[in-house]
Amino acid sequence: MSPREIRRALSTQGGNEFYKRHIGPSEEEQRAMLDLIGYKSLDQLSDDAVPEKIRLKSPLRMADPIGEHQLLARIRHIASKNKMYRSYIGMGYHNTCVPHTIMRNVFENPGW
Secondary structure (H helix, E strand, O other), X not given: OOHHHHHHHHHOOOOOOHHXXXXXXXXXXXXXXXXXXXXXXXXXXXXXXXXXXXOOOOOOOOOOOOOHHHHHHHHHHHHOOOOOOOOOOOOOOOOOOOOHHHHHHHHOOOOO
């Protein structure tokens, strides 16, 4: 489904501005932007905006897209490798008096 078809389908729902922020500009909006700043294409704009030294010489190696259910299964598999360890930091709460020097110079110091 093209962005134009998605916009048309979502515009019938009325009042939903969310999709406009996430689909990106339409071809007409891109053309208007490029005309305004004096470029013929997005590639020409990118060539002028991104310094030669930091441009990628080859296309990104990206995996094929996967569905939401496959992604969730993959994330669950990765998360299943996590291990839970008991934390002994603090050993519980003890009512203590912190010396004023430490309180002032360590705990109340925003730069610490």
